[in-house]
Amino acid sequence: MSSIREIATLAGLSPASVSLYLNDKSTTRVGPAAKERIDAAVKKLHYHKNLFASTLSSQESKLIGIIIPSLMPLFGNEYTNTLLTGVQSQLSERGYGMLFFPSNAHTSVEIVEEQIQRSSGCDGYVLFSTGFCTQAQVEKNILELQKTDKPFVTLNIPEMSTAIRQVLIRDLEVCSGTRYLLERGHKHIGLVLGRTGGVHAKKLYADHRDILEESGIPFDPQTVVYGEYSAEQSYTMIKKLLQEHPELTALNCMSDIMAASALLVAQDLGLSVPEELSIIGRNNSLHARLASPSITTVDLHIEEAGKSAAHLLLEAIAGSTGGQKIIISGTFIERETVRTLQ
Amino acid sequence: MSSIREIATLAGLSPASVSLYLNDKSTTRVGPAAKERIDAAVKKLHYHKNLFASTLSSQESKLIGIIIPSLMPLFGNEYTNTLLTGVQSQLSERGYGMLFFPSNAHTSVEIVEEQIQRSSGCDGYVLFSTGFCTQAQVEKNILELQKTDKPFVTLNIPEMSTAIRQVLIRDLEVCSGTRYLLERGHKHIGLVLGRTGGVHAKKLYADHRDILEESGIPFDPQTVVYGEYSAEQSYTMIKKLLQEHPELTALNCMSDIMAASALLVAQDLGLSVPEELSIIGRNNSLHARLASPSITTVDLHIEEAGKSAAHLLLEAIAGSTGGQKIIISGTFIERETVRTLQ
DNA sequence: ATAAATTGATAAAACGTTTAACTTATCGGA
DNA sequence: TCCGATAAGTTAAACGTTTTATCAATTTAT
Numbered sequence: 001m002s003s004i005r006e007i008a009t010l011a012g013l014s015p016a017s018v019s020l021y022l023n024d025k026s027t028t029r030v031g032p033a034a035k036e037r038i039d040a041a042v043k044k045l046h047y048h049k050n051l052f053a054s055t056l057s058s059q060e061s062k063l064i065g066i067i068i069p070s071l072m073p074l075f076g077n078e079y080t081n082t083l084l085t086g087v088q089s090q091l092s093e094r095g096y097g098m099l100f101f102p103s104n105a106h107t108s109v110e111i112v113e114e115q116i117q118r119s120s121g122c123d124g125y126v127l128f129s130t131g132f133c134t135q136a137q138v139e140k141n142i143l144e145l146q147k148t149d150k151p152f153v154t155l156n157i158p159e160m161s162t163a164i165r166q167v168l169i170r171d172l173e174v175c176s177g178t179r180y181l182l183e184r185g186h187k188h189i190g191l192v193l194g195r196t197g198g199v200h201a202k203k204l205y206a207d208h209r210d211i212l213e214e215s216g217i218p219f220d221p222q223t224v225v226y227g228e229y230s231a232e233q234s235y236t237m238i239k240k241l242l243q244e245h246p247e248l249t250a251l252n253c254m255s256d257i258m259a260a261s262a263l264l265v266a267q268d269l270g271l272s273v274p275e276e277l278s279i280i281g282r283n284n285s286l287h288a289r290l291a292s293p294s295i296t297t298v299d300l301h302i303e304e305a306g307k308s309a310a311h312l313l314l315e316a317i318a319g320s321t322g323g324q325k326i327i328i329s330g331t332f333i334e335r336e337t338v339r340t341l342q
Numbered sequence: 343m344s345s346i347r348e349i350a351t352l353a354g355l356s357p358a359s360v361s362l363y364l365n366d367k368s369t370t371r372v373g374p375a376a377k378e379r380i381d382a383a384v385k386k387l388h389y390h391k392n393l394f395a396s397t398l399s400s401q402e403s404k405l406i407g408i409i410i411p412s413l414m415p416l417f418g419n420e421y422t423n424t425l426l427t428g429v430q431s432q433l434s435e436r437g438y439g440m441l442f443f444p445s446n447a448h449t450s451v452e453i454v455e456e457q458i459q460r461s462s463g464c465d466g467y468v469l470f471s472t473g474f475c476t477q478a479q480v481e482k483n484i485l486e487l488q489k490t491d492k493p494f495v496t497l498n499i500p501e502m503s504t505a506i507r508q509v510l511i512r513d514l515e516v517c518s519g520t521r522y523l524l525e526r527g528h529k530h531i532g533l534v535l536g537r538t539g540g541v542h543a544k545k546l547y548a549d550h551r552d553i554l555e556e557s558g559i560p561f562d563p564q565t566v567v568y569g570e571y572s573a574e575q576s577y578t579m580i581k582k583l584l585q586e587h588p589e590l591t592a593l594n595c596m597s598d599i600m601a602a603s604a605l606l607v608a609q610d611l612g613l614s615v616p617e618e619l620s621i622i623g624r625n626n627s628l629h630a631r632l633a634s635p636s637i638t639t640v641d642l643h644i645e646e647a648g649k650s651a652a653h654l655l656l657e658a659i660a661g662s663t664g665g666q667k668i669i670i671s672g673t674f675i676e677r678e679t680v681r682t683l684q
Numbered sequence: 685a686t687a688a689a690t691t692g693a694t695a696a697a698a699c700g701t702t703t704a705a706c707t708t709a710t711c712g713g714a
Numbered sequence: 715t716c717c718g719a720t721a722a723g724t725t726a727a728a729c730g731t732t733t734t735a736t737c738a739a740t741t742t743a744t
Contacts, residue, residue, distance in 0.1 A: 015700085051463045052394045
C-alpha cells in the first residue's frame with residue numbers, strides 16, 4: 001500500500017508533481033528526468049493510486065451504481081444478464097466501472113434503498129426494474145434515486161409520466177406475441193407470464209386481454225398462468241393449463257425458457273408442435289435457438305437497450321439535462337413453432 | 343450531497359457524534375434526544391454517508407474487486423454468471439459489495455492489470471480464470487495480484503503449486519465425461535472443447551488423451567474440435583467432426599451449450615440420440631434440462647464453488663492466513679443422451 | 685463524603701489524492 | 715537589456731469520514 005507520498009520521496013519530488021504526471025503523462029509541469037524517476041519509483045513500489053482517495057478529492061469516481069431490485073440471486077436471470085452485458089460494454093468503452101451492492105433485504109423497496117445508500121458517491125445510477133416490482137414500488141424507487149441528486153437512468157421499466165431518463169423495452173409491455181398469433185388465425189391463446197403482481201406481468205395481462213376483446217374474442221382469465229421465473233414451475237403450470245384447456249391452439253410465453261418448458265410439456269402430452277400447438281417465446285435467447293423445433297420468438301434487443309441506457313447516463317453525467325425516453329422495439333424471429341391456421 | 347457536517351450543524355452536534363451514532367445506533371456516547379435530532383436531520387437532508395470518504399478514513403471499503411480476464415462481453419457466459427451468482431450470494435450475506443472495472447484491452451494480461459489498477463483500495467479480490475488465459479497468463483495474473491498485498495482468491499483456475507487461496511473445480515481439469523463414456527462401452531469418443539490454447543481446454547485435451555491411451559484405445563487428434571464458446575461455431579465444427587468421423591459413437595462436450603448444439607447436428611444428420619450417438623455435456627445448465635432428449639451432464643457445482651471462493655476470501659480478510667485449496671468435485675446427472683454399448 | 689464509573693459530548697489528526705495558486709529559473713524576441 | 719513566456723517545480727487547502735484522546739457532568743458504590 002504505497003502512497004503517492006512515498007513515490008514522491010523516492011523520486012525526490014513533491015506529491016503534487018507525481019499526481020500531475022500520473023494523471024497526464026504528457027504534462028509539461030514535470031521534466032523528462034523527473035518523469036523517469038517517477039516511473040521507476042512506481043514500478044519499484046508497485047504503486048496503484050487509491051480509487052477512494054482519488055474519488056474523494058476529485059469528486060469523480062468513474063463508477064456507476066447498478067441498482068437491481070430482484071429477490072432472486074443476481075446473475076441468474078437471462079434478461080438481466082443481457083441487459084448488463086449491454087450496459088457494461090458501453091461503460092467500459094468510456095472508462096467507467098460498475099458497483100454492485102447487493103442486499104438481502106426482503107422487499108424490493110428495501111433492497112433499492114440499501115443499494116443506493118451504500119453506493120453513495122457514484123457518478124450515476126442505472127435502475128433496473130424486475131418482475132418483482134409493482135408499479136408503486138417502481139415509483140418509490142425512482143423517488144429514492146432522485147433524492148441523491150445524481151444522474152440516473154431507468155431500464156426495463158414501464159413508461160413513466162415524470163420527466164426522467166428512461167429506456168423502454170416496448171415489447172415488455174406490449175403483448176405483441178398475442179397479436180402475432182391472432183394474425184395467424186389462432187383464437188384460443190394461452191398466456192404464460194412471470195410473477196403475479198409484477199409490473200410487466202400486469203401490463204402484458206391487460207394488453208393481452210384488450211387485444212383479444214378488440215378482436216371480438218372472449219378473454220378467459222383461466223388461460224393465464226404464472227411461471228414464477230422458474231423452469232420447473234413453468235412446466236407444472238403449463239401442463240395444468242394445457243390439460244384443463246384442450247381448446248388452446250397457441251401459447252404466448254413471456255420468456256424463451258417458458259416457451260422451452262412448454263415444448264417439453266407438449267412432448268409429454270403427445271401434442272405435436274406446431275401442428276397441434278403453436279408456441280411463441282420472447283427474448284431470442286439461446287434457449288429458443290437450440291430447442292427443437294426451434295422456437296419462434298421476439299427479439300427484444302435487450303443488449304441494445306442496455307447500451308442505450310449507459311449511453312444516456314454518460315451523456316447526463318457529461319452535463320446534458322432534461323428527461324429523455326428511448327424506446328426499443330422488438331422484432332419477430334420466425335422459426336418453427338408457430339403454425340398458421342386457416 | 344449533504345455532508346456529515348451539515349447533519350451535525352442541523353442537529354446541534356459535532357460531526358464526531360453524528361458519525362459515532364450512525365455507525366452504531368446503540369452507542370452510549372450519544373444521548374437519546376441527540377439521536378432523535380440526528381435521525382430527523384438525516385431524513386430532512388437525504389443524507390447518505392459517502393462511501394469513498396468513509397473508506398478512505400476507515401481503510402475498509404466492504405468492496406471486493408472482481409477480476410475477469412475475458413475477451414468476450416461480460417455477463418454473457420453461463421459458467422461465469424453462475425460463478426458470480428455464488429460469489430455474490432456469500433458476499434452480500436456478509437455485507438460486501440462487488441466492483442467491476444471492465445477493460446477493453448486486447449490481451450487477458452492487460453485486462454487484469456488494468457482492472458487491478460483501477461480497483462485499488464478494495465478489501466480483496468476474486469480472480470476468475472477463463473478459457474482465454476494460457477497457463478503463463480494465469481501465473482502472471484496471480485503475480486500481479488500478489489503485488490497488491492491484499493487478500494485474494496482464485497476461482498476456476500488450474501491447480502497451482504504456489505501457496506495461494508484457490509477454489510478448484512475439479513471436473514474443469516479432469517475429463518470425467520470421457521471416463522464415463524468409456525465405462526459404458528464407447529471406444530470412439532469425440533471431444534468438443536472451448537478455445538484453442540485456453541488452460542482448461544489444454545488440460546482436458548491431455549486428460550482425454552491419457553485416459554484413452556491408458557485403456558489401450560488409440561487417440562486420434564482429429565477427433566478433437568473447438569467450439570470457441572459460440573453455439574454457431576460449435577454446430578459447424580461438430581457437424582464437420584461427425585461427417586468426417588462416422589466411427590464416433592459418443593461426444594464428450596465441454597459445455598451444455600455445445601452438447602445442445604451437438605443434438606441439433608445429430609438431428610440434422612439423421613442420427614438418433616442416444617441410439618446412434620451418445621452425448622454428454624457439462625455444467626448441468628438449463629440447456630441440458632430443457633433439451634429433448636434431455637442431456638446427460640455433469641454438475642460442476644459451480645455456484646457452490648463461487649460461494650466457497652467468497653467464503654475463503656472473507657476469512658482471509660478477517661485475518662486467517664496461509665494458502666488454502668478447496669476442491670469442488672462434480673456429480674453426474676444421468677439423463678437421456680447416453681447409451682450403454684455391449 | 686469521596687472515589688470510581690458512566691454518560692454525553694468535542695477537538696483534531698488522519699486517510700491518500702487533487703488542484704489552485706504561487707515561485708523560480710531559463711530562454712527568445714524586440 | 716529587459717519583458718514575457720514557458721518549463722519545472724512546490725505549498726497547502728480541500729474532499730467527507732473516522733477515531734483517538736480528552737473533558738465535564740452526573741451517577742453509583744463504598
